[in-house]
Amino acid sequence: MAFTIMKQLYPSPSSSGDHTDPSWAMRNVYIAATGSDWVSFSTEDEANTKAAELSGSDSSGRKYIVKDKSCV
16 A cells, blocks of 8 residues: 655745635645655555654644545
8 A cells, every 4th residue: 555645735825925825725625746755655654754754844834644545
């Protein structure tokens, strides 16, 4: 089984600092992304460790969760 990390979607501020994303983006929505941090993990423990690392280094307070890749 493979696991992946999903990050909490945060609205993007415009150049004026106002949030211009739709209202649904303000809810607890999680998205999968691509890149070196978003590889598949063979165990849930490995994925949880990486999610904790990402969460600890994200100054925005965004949350990261682990999902079974077959559900994403």
